[in-house]
Amino acid sequence: MISQNIINRIIEEVDIVDTVASYIALTPKGKNYWAVCPFHDDSNPSMSVSREKKFFKCFSCGTSGNVISFVQKYEHISYTDAAIKLAKKIGVDIDEFDTPEYRKNKQFYQAMDEAKNFYQFYLNNTAEGLKAKLYLEERNIN
């Protein structure tokens, strides 16, 4: 599962015009871009892509959606897989950071990280820390 928050970021931040243009030819006309629709047997460009509205729509077959649904439909993959693919473009690693487990434990991971930084600093930078460090070394604790 991908959080709605990430889905919204993808739709907001991934450029739909650039993404669609990486699959099919787009022609600028007015505010929008136009293409021969890949989802039906099209001869005249009937598909419009709007950077402003972050949306595409074919006025002939009615296929429409956002950048994620375009990739989903074009590549015949799931909505989630399309989202994962696009998330990489905005530097979001979904596998690592968007699992329910990570979200549930996020504050604990952060607390552990801060505690680790504190003790590391204390052991390396204070007289008491040095004593503790020598003791740990004696006990072969790295």
Ligand code: ZN
């Ligand atoms: Zn169409």
